[in-house]
Structure formats: C-alpha cells, structure tokens
Amino acid sequence: MYIIEKSLKLSENVYEIWVNAPHVTRNAKAGQFVIIRTDEKGERIPLTISCISGDLVRIIFMAVGKTTHALAAIPAGGSISDIAGPLGTPSEIKQYGTCVLVGGGVGIASTPVIAKALKEAGNRVIGILGARNANFLILEDEMAEICDELLIATDDGSKGHHGFAADLLKKKIDEEQVNAVWIIGPTIMMKVTSNATRDKGIKTFVSLNPIMVDGTGMCGSCRCVVGGKTKFACVDGPEFDAHEVDFDNLMQRQRYYMEHEKEALSTWQEHQCTCGRHE
Amino acid sequence: MGDRSVSDRLKDFEEVDMGLSQEEAIEEASRCLQCKKPGCVDGCPVNIDIPAFIALIANGDFIGAASSIREQNLLPAICGRVCPQETQCEELCILGKKETPIRIGQLERFAADQERNKGLTVPARKPKTGKRVAVIGSGPAGIVAAGELAKDGHDVVLFESLHTPGGVLTYGIPSFRLPKDVVKAEIDLILAMGVDLKLNHLVGRTVSPDELEGFDAVLLGTGAGLPYFMGIPGENLSGVYSANEFLTRVNLMHAERFPEYDTPIARLSRVVVVGGGNVAMDAARTARRMGAKVTLVYRRREEDLPARAAEVHHAKEEGVEIFTCANPVKILGEQSVTGIECIRMKMCQLDNGGRPVPEPVEGDTFTLDCDIVILAIGQGPNPVLVSQIKGVEKGRAGNVVTGEDGRTSHPKIFAAGDVTTGAATVILAMGGAKQAARSITAMFGN
Numbered sequence: 250m251y252i253i254e255k256s257l258k259l260s261e262n263v264y265e266i267w268v269n270a271p272h273v274t275r276n277a278k279a280g281q282f283v284i285i286r287t288d289e290k291g292e293r294i295p296l297t298i299s300c301i302s303g304d305l306v307r308i309i310f311m312a313v314g315k316t317t318h319a320l321a322a323i324p325a326g327g328s329i330s331d332i333a334g335p336l337g338t339p340s341e342i343k344q345y346g347t348c349v350l351v352g353g354g355v356g357i358a359s360t361p362v363i364a365k366a367l368k369e370a371g372n373r374v375i376g377i378l379g380a381r382n383a384n385f386l387i388l389e390d391e392m393a394e395i396c397d398e399l400l401i402a403t404d405d406g407s408k409g410h411h412g413f414a415a416d417l418l419k420k421k422i423d424e425e426q427v428n429a430v431w432i433i434g435p436t437i438m439m440k441v442t443s444n445a446t447r448d449k450g451i452k453t454f455v456s457l458n459p460i461m462v463d464g465t466g467m468c469g470s471c472r473c474v475v476g477g478k479t480k481f482a483c484v485d486g487p488e489f490d491a492h493e494v495d496f497d498n499l500m501q502r503q504r505y506y507m508e509h510e511k512e513a514l515s516t517w518q519e520h521q522c523t524c525g526r527h528e
Numbered sequence: 529m530g531d532r533s534v535s536d537r538l539k540d541f542e543e544v545d546m547g548l549s550q551e552e553a554i555e556e557a558s559r560c561l562q563c564k565k566p567g568c569v570d571g572c573p574v575n576i577d578i579p580a581f582i583a584l585i586a587n588g589d590f591i592g593a594a595s596s597i598r599e600q601n602l603l604p605a606i607c608g609r610v611c612p613q614e615t616q617c618e619e620l621c622i623l624g625k626k627e628t629p630i631r632i633g634q635l636e637r638f639a640a641d642q643e644r645n646k647g648l649t650v651p652a653r654k655p656k657t658g659k660r661v662a663v664i665g666s667g668p669a670g671i672v673a674a675g676e677l678a679k680d681g682h683d684v685v686l687f688e689s690l691h692t693p694g695g696v697l698t699y700g701i702p703s704f705r706l707p708k709d710v711v712k713a714e715i716d717l718i719l720a721m722g723v724d725l726k727l728n729h730l731v732g733r734t735v736s737p738d739e740l741e742g743f744d745a746v747l748l749g750t751g752a753g754l755p756y757f758m759g760i761p762g763e764n765l766s767g768v769y770s771a772n773e774f775l776t777r778v779n780l781m782h783a784e785r786f787p788e789y790d791t792p793i794a795r796l797s798r799v800v801v802v803g804g805g806n807v808a809m810d811a812a813r814t815a816r817r818m819g820a821k822v823t824l825v826y827r828r829r830e831e832d833l834p835a836r837a838a839e840v841h842h843a844k845e846e847g848v849e850i851f852t853c854a855n856p857v858k859i860l861g862e863q864s865v866t867g868i869e870c871i872r873m874k875m876c877q878l879d880n881g882g883r884p885v886p887e888p889v890e891g892d893t894f895t896l897d898c899d900i901v902i903l904a905i906g907q908g909p910n911p912v913l914v915s916q917i918k919g920v921e922k923g924r925a926g927n928v929v930t931g932e933d934g935r936t937s938h939p940k941i942f943a944a945g946d947v948t949t950g951a952a953t954v955i956l957a958m959g960g961a962k963q964a965a966r967s968i969t970a971m972f973g974n
C-alpha cells in the first residue's frame with residue numbers, strides 16, 4: 250500500500266497526485282516512469298515521473314479511462330496497492346548546447362524533470378508548451394522558472410501563439426542554432442512535430458506511450474519499431490530517436506483495446522453512480 | 529481420481545488432474561519394490577529419498593511422507609504437479625521396464641496436499657549470523673534460495689519486480705495445471721521464515737548495482753523472461769502476442785474475468801499458437817478455455833514436440849489442432865491480424881540432440897485464417913539487471929555462467945535457475961538455488 254499524500258485537480262480531467270514511494274524516488278532520473286495498480290483487480294498502467302520531492306513522486310495524468318478516473322477519485326490520504334519503478338532508460342542528458350523541450354497537453358508533465366537535468370548539465374534550455382486552450386496549460390510557472398526561455402501556444406489563441414507548438418519550434422530552429430530537441434505529447438503531435446527537425450538533422454527525442462503490462466521487459470506488449478528494429482519501450486525506451494520511430498505502427502497498436510476501454514469505463518461509472526439502482 | 533472431463537474443464541480454469549485419493553495413494557505406494565539401489569533417486573535432480581517417502585505413504589503416514597520430501601524439496605506440491613517425472617525419476621523406476629513405473633509425481637503431490645490441508649508448519653531457523661544476502665527474483669530459484677539462506681540464519685532481502693511473488697509459477701503456468709493457492713501456500717511458508725520480500729522493485733532500476741555491493745552476498749534468480757520474436761513481416765500487428773504477454777494477462781492480471789478485473793485481452797475466436805513446448809501448450813489450452821478455436825503450428829514432427837507428453841495429450845483432448853512440419857513466414861493483416869502464412873518443412877539429418885533439422889520446402893506455403901497469433905518460440909535471460917552487473921561472465925545467450933556450486937566469476941555474486949541455464953525446469957532452478965545457497969553459507973564460514 251502506498252499513500253497518496255496530495256491530490257489536486259489542475260484543469261478539466263487533468264490531475265496531480267503525490268505518492269509516497271521512497272523506493273522510487275531514491276534512484277529516479279529524468280525521463281523515467283512508474284507503473285501503478287490502484288487495487289487488487291486493477292490494471293498496471295504506466296505514468297511518467299513528473300517531479301521528485303523527498304519520498305514523494307509527483308504524477309500528472311489525464312482521466313481518460315477506467316484506471317485514470319479511479320485514480321483521480323482517490324482522495325488525499327487514500328492509497329494505491331502498487332507503484333513500481335523507476336522504470337525505463339533515463340533521458341540522454343549531456344551538454345548539447347541549446348536544447349528545446351516541446352510539451353503538448355498532458356505530455357507537459359514530463360518536461361520539468363528533463364529540463365532541470367539539462368540545465369544542470371550546462372545547457373541553454375528553451376521550453377515550448379502547447380495546449381488546446383489556456384485552461385489546459387499546466388506547469389507554466391514551474392517551467393518558466395527552470396527554462397531560459399518559455400514559449401506558449403494554444404490551439405484557440407487564448408494564450409500565447411495562436412496555433413501549434415510545432416510552429417514555434419520551426420521558428421526557433423530558424424532563428425538560432427538548436428542542438429537537441431525533446432517532443433513529448435500525444436502520438437500524433439510527436440509524429441507531426443518531429444518533422445520540423447528532420448531536414449536539419451537535429452537530434453530529436455520523443456517519449457513513446459505504447460500499451461504496457463509489466464514494464465520490465467518480459468512481455469513485449471510495448472514493442473515499437475525504431476530504425477526498422479523491434480524495441481521494448483519499457484526497457485529500451487520510452488525515449489527514442491524521433492526520426493527513426495514508426496509512429497503509424499504505434500498508433501495502430503495503441504487502439505487495439507478501444508472497445509474494452511469503453512466498456513471498462515462505463516462499467517466503473519455505473520458502479521460509481523449513487524442513484525441506488527445499480528448493485 | 530484422474531482428470532476431469534473435457535467438457536467440464538473447458539468451462540473454467542480449475543485444476544484438470546484431481547490427484548489421488550487416500551486409497552489410490554496407498555495402493556500405488558504399496559507397489560514400490562523399495563529397491564536397495566533405487567534408480568528413481570538417480571533420476572531426481574534434487575535426490576529426494578523416494579523409496580523412503582513412498583514407504584511412509586504405504587503405511588498411511590502422509591504427513592511423515594511430506595516432511596521426508598521437504599528435507600530435499602521445499603516446493604513439493606508444485607514439483608509434484610509440474611516436474612517432467614517421465615524423463616526423471618519415473619523413467620528410471622525399475623518397474624517401468626516390465627510394467628508401468630510408480631507414479632512418483634502423483635505420490636509427491638498427494639503427500640504435499642495432505643500436509644497443506646492439515647496446515648503447514650514453518651521450518652526452524654538457525655541462530656542469526658548477521659550476514660545480509662540480497663536475492664533477486666522470486667521465481668522457484670529465488671524463493672528456494674531465500675528459504676535455504678533464511679534457514680541458515682542469514683538476513684534475506686528478496687527483491688521482485690512484479691506485484692506478486694512466484695515468477696513463472698504465478699504469471700506463466702496456468703491454474704488448471706498449477707492452482708495459485710498451492711503456489712501461494714508454498715511461498716508463504718518460506719516468507720514466514722522471516723524473508724523480507726520487497727515487491728515492485730526492479731533491481732537494476734529501483735536498486736542500483738552499486739547498492740547491491742552493500743550486501744554480503746547477492747544471488748541472481750532473475751529467470752529467462754525475455755520473449756523471443758521471429759522477425760517475420762506482420763509481427764507487430766495488433767493481435768500478435770508473445771506467450772508471456774498472453775499468459776501474464778490471464779494468470780497474473782485475470783483478463784479472462786474482464787471487466788470484473790480491469791486488464792483487457794482480445795476477444796478470441798481463431799487463435800494460432802506457434803511453438804511446441806510447454807509454454808505453447810499452456811497458451812493453447814488457455815485460449816481454448818476462453819472459447820477460441822485453436823491451431824498450433826510446430827516446425828518439426830509430432831514425436832519431436834518438446835512439451836511433456838501429458839500436456840500434448842491434454843491439449844489434443846481439449847480440441848487443440850496440431851499442425852506439424854510447418855513454420856510461419858508472414859503474419860497477414862492491415863491493422864490487426866487476419867491470418868498467418870506458413871511454409872511446409874521437410875525433415876533433414878539429425879542434429880546433436882537427435883532431432884531432425886527442419887528445412888523449408890520452397891514455394892510450398894498455405895494460409896491459416898486467424899485473428900490472434902501467440903508466439904511461444906522461446907525466451908532468453910532478462911537483460912535489465914544482468915547487462916549492468918560488472919565482473920560476471922556471461923554466455924552467448926546472455927545467461928550468467930556459473931559452476932555447479934552456483935558461483936559466478938564475481939566472488940560475492942551467485943546465480944541459479946533459468947538465468948544460468950536458459951529456459952529449463954522448476955526442479956533444476958530449485959536444485960541450482962540450493963547449491964548456490966550452500967555455497968554462500970560456506971563462504972561466510974558457518
């Protein structure tokens with residue numbers, strides 16, 4: 250049992266929790282993730298480590314299905330049955346020169362730890378955060394503090410650039426020499442955005458989110474095609490060279506359980522209902 | 529009492545083999561000749577005193593029989609069920625020459641089940657030595673090593689990356705062959721000796737190799753859990769599972785009970801399993817229980833199937849269709865699987881193991897329609913930890929090289945089980961673990 254010390258809502262459907270898990274915090278590095286299971290009947294789901302403070306791990310997630318909704322419903326002081334980690338190969342942190350970190354939507358959650366590590370390694374760090382609208386923008390202040398420069402884009406123009414984060418990235422690499430880029434967000438956003446750096450041959454990392462089970466390299470559920478080879482994202486990744494990733498295969502595999510996911514969520518919501526007619 | 533009827537057992541995941549009744553056990557035990565030089569014991573990788581425990585069963589002292597087995601084997605209810613006795617003790621039983629050998633595995637299981645029903649007692653520990661040992665992985669190798677080391681008085685920390693201990697016993701072997709309450713009871717008994725089990729700890733990530741240096745000795749029991757893929761087109765389509773993934777979703781996560789349990793699994797209708805070992809049979813029989821039509825494709829002949837004969841028999845009884853001398857070349861489908869293209873294989877000269885080398889017959893291909901493909905073509909040592917540990921010699925397959933005593937080339941690091949041998953058996957993992965534990969205690973000088 251692991252205690253959720255804090256739980257708050259950041260925006261519609263986006264939540265932040267702090268889990269007490271000293272075994273995870275001790276060796277956690279930028280770019281790694283945890284696997285949690287809410288209860289004995291729960292699924293194992295991967296979530297990025299978004300900040301470490303003492304014994305606490307911060308996780309920021311979007312409630313999209315059964316497990317994430319159930320997790321959001323656990324109040325501070327409640328607990329989850331399992332948290333395993335840190336998992337995955339850490340980000341390749343070194344002195345590159347100038348680095349750009351692009352976060353899209355809830356993918357922004359992954360950026361502060363990487364930004365901090367890049368800063369400590371002596372890089373100039375530029376953050377670009379993209380969201381649907383100003384209400385969905387998370388961690389703006391935190392990133393502003395870490396980064397040398399922070400740019401914002403919203404789809405509806407309610408804050409910053411009216412358009413996509415990719416537009417700002419393109420502009421940035423035209424303006425100045427950029428040595429390495431991280432793009433973290435929805436798969437389609439990573440696919441499209443990473444085209445911006447392809448021609449210039451700028452080293453670009455994306456953090457892949459295939460469906461996982463164990464997260465320890467023993468099932469192959471998370472396999473992705475990178476540079477024509479099959480890789481296990483949970484141990485070889487989740488970060489890979491963006492220009493080598495087969496995004497279409499990833500998206501196709503991510504959709505496999507869509508029907509099950511709908512059913513799991515609606516079954517759960519029925520049981521949450523207090524009308525007294527169910528059960 | 530024999531096997532449950534096929535129609536009954538396809539409806540659930542309960543154990544197929546109902547074991548022996550007391551009368552049957554006594555009758556079977558009474559057939560034993562109590563040989564002076566028992567062949568059966570030579571065939572047992574951990575040298576259980578087989579005639580001794582059989583004599584106790586014949587006399588009706590079932591608990592005594594179980595205690596006798598426990599002197600050599602800490603997991604008798606498990607081994608009685610899953611050991612390949614037909615190529616070990618039973619193969620060398622003298623009675624096998626003229627009639628049928630004693631059913632030693634059934635008798636071992638019987639004694640252990642009787643003991644469990646009465647309630648197990650925790651073995652005594654020697655006085656504390658103050659030495660700390662890290663055991664990594666809680667499969668049969670890790671569990672047995674932890675038990676032996678605790679008995680010797682050492683402080684044992686047992687690290688496991690998953691949320692439940694047991695390794696393959698928990699996530700791999702289905703409950704219709706090995707009920708999970710049997711596994712739990714035998715593991716709990718060992719943990720009750722004061723082993724400090726740390727779940728959700730992936731050593732190599734959660735605990736660094738440097739931190740392991742803080743222990744007086746380390747025992748690697750991380751198994752061979754890395755599933756191999758074939759490298760053929762279509763392998764990354766949705767609907768292609770490794771046997772490990774398929775079995776883990778069911779055995780560990782209970783996806784067969786979705787949506788009561790949250791983990792999903794594809795709705796199966798036509799399944800093709802590739803491979804011919806125990807893992808392939810387990811996957812095929814699991815898929816049958818989930819309502820699928822199942823075809824198994826194996827590249828050699830039927831007599832070369834590496835699975836236990838009893839498992840092949842059970843699979844066939846349960847309606848698994850077996851296609852031999854065929855190998856997949858391509859998995860078909862746009863988004864998810866729609867079929868699998870196979871090529872016929874011809875058998876050529878025998879290899880070192882006496883099995884024919886299969887070679888494809890150019891152009892002779894055929895297609896099986898299916899919506900799920902399960903690959904059960906073998907597994908290798910999990911590299912997460914092993915690749916990071918310095919000073920330990922490794923073999924070609926990435927396995928850890930040890931002597932018979934479980935020592936590696938690093939003075940403080942020992943290893944046992946599938947991580948040393950590659951995918952093998954529960955009893956070999958156990959035997960190796962006992963040796964390694966003994967070597968550790970010897971190194972401490974007590």
Ligand SMILES: Cc1cc2nc3c(=O)[nH]c(=O)nc-3n(C[C@H](O)[C@H](O)[C@H](O)COP(=O)(O)OP(=O)(O)OC[C@H]3O[C@@H](n4cnc5c(N)ncnc54)[C@H](O)[C@@H]3O)c2cc1C
Nearest residue numbers: 294295296297310311314315316317458459460461503510
């Ligand atoms: C390495 C990694 C890090 C991640 N970090 C974060 C994060 O920090 N914040 C966040 O909001 N999300 C993150 N995700 C995605 C998150 O795991 C899924 O949103 C979550 O599993 C959904 O579970 P659910 O039951 O609520 O939804 P479901 O209804 O089950 O699924 C909704 C979506 O989540 C995906 N998904 C479902 N089950 C899994 C699974 N077992 N493994 C991976 N994906 C799954 C599906 O493809 C689907 O698109 C990460 C994924 C990976 C692989």
Ligand SMILES: Cc1cc2nc3c(=O)[nH]c(=O)nc-3n(C[C@H](O)[C@H](O)[C@H](O)COP(=O)(O)OP(=O)(O)OC[C@H]3O[C@@H](n4cnc5c(N)ncnc54)[C@H](O)[C@@H]3O)c2cc1C
Nearest residue numbers: 665667668669689695696700731750751945946952953954
């Ligand atoms: C489906 C299937 C059916 C089988 N049927 C039979 C049978 O009928 N009879 C038989 O004798 N054998 C059978 N086997 C083989 C047998 O199960 C194995 O030989 C045996 O389990 C090996 O034991 P082990 O302890 O070495 O490894 P495992 O059982 O694989 O256990 C290793 C454990 O270590 C954990 N681990 C791995 N890396 C780390 C790490 N870095 N940190 C922490 N923990 C880690 C894993 O999660 C796992 O729990 C079968 C195997 C499979 C897969």
Ligand code: SF4
Nearest residue numbers: 560561563568621622
């Ligand atoms: S070889 Fe057979 S008959 Fe002889 S002791 Fe062993 S089990 Fe009994």
Ligand code: FES
Nearest residue numbers: 464466468469483
């Ligand atoms: S999630 Fe099982 S191997 Fe990666």
